[in-house]
Amino acid sequence: MDITPIHRRVIGLDVHQSKISACALIEQPDGNIVVEHQEFGGFKRDRRALAEWVSGFTPEVVVMESTGIYWKSPYAALERVGILAWVVNARHARNVPGRKTDVSDAQWLATLARAGLVRASFIPPADIRHLRLIARQRQKLGGMLASEKNRLHKVLADAGIRLNVLVSDLHGKSARAMIRALLDGQPIHAILAHAGRLRASRTDLFEALQPEELSARHRFVLNEILAHIDYLEATMTRFEQELLHGLAPWEAQLCLLETVPGIDRMGAAMLLVEIGADMDSFGSAERLASWVGICPGNNESAGKRKSGRTRKGNAWVRRLLCEFAQAAARTRCALKDKFSALSIRKGHKRAIVALAHKMLRIVYAMLNHASPYQDRTVDYEALMVQRNAPRWLKMLQKHGYLATA
Incomplete structure (x- = not known):
């Protein structure tokens, strides 16, 4: 049984790091199919030429695989000339093995798209895509920060400092200040002055801050880790500010x-x-x-889940x-x-x-x-009355609807 075509003018793109293979399937008024192949490089001038070549066919659909990050530059080049390409999941458009080449991959993509057998994945607008770079790098920095904090914990334990046993957060304000004072060589009473409102007794803190072997190498590594933690925290703050500024609309x-x-x-x-x-x-x-x-x-197969x-x-x-x-x-x-x-x-x-x-x-x-979250366990009407009842009673008394006490 032949595949029934849905789209008449389709272009498939097989995108690689340094090469883009393109195949255009154009149905003529008499029903004949014209197949045209073209290859382009991976540089800016090549992507511009690709966009001009594709727009010259006025295609209904342009389809490409989501191969790593290499699809992003050709997609942006097509977007600039008003063409929104379909980026499809590679596992949904896998070619038949045996006669697989870059040229046949592009033609296979075009064939599937012409028959409506692939579906475009979600690609956000350009401004959201650019903000994604900030958000994802911020997540990477968060992972690096967590790794450095864990490393600080291990080096402190290696030196015999057991402060983490007494504080809930080793990187809280009080604990961080005590660690810095210890590394600066301050006396014990000055270190304990940073304890603030910690629940632990000063006797236990004194014992926990007695290092068994806090050598010069330990101090060097701990100071470098703390400096890196400060740098990562400051960098994440800048990323967060830029992200929220970009999301103002x-x-x-x-x-x-x-x-x-x-x-x-x-x-x-x-x-x-x-x-x-x-x-x-x-x-x-x-x-x-x-x-x-x-x-x-x-x-599910043969009725079995x-x-x-x-x-x-x-x-x-x-x-x-x-x-x-x-x-x-x-x-x-x-x-x-x-x-x-x-x-x-x-x-x-x-x-x-x-x-x-x-x-x-x-x-x-x-x-x-465009509606906020409403929890079924919360009585929002009671909360509104509790918040506004004093003001309502004042206004009713002011205008004579309630007698003043």
């Missing part, structure tokens, strides 16, 4: 996302640059969850959602009740993923309808 969406338990300002900003503010791009919460890779997979583990998707969004779920599970809301019910049957990790899936569907509904 989407202030309303940021405020909506902040109403969800477990999502703070920065978490809302980092989620927004990944999924965008226009939910029409996905069409449904199910498609959004499938794109992220947070929903259960389908694997096999492993339904989650598929690969947007790892950046999945990581954010799991962090949100961890935070929401510790709040007093309906999401915590959901997590408690799931963790009994599925365990902690599966329950976190399931709660992250639920939170993503909530986020979709909020952005789609």
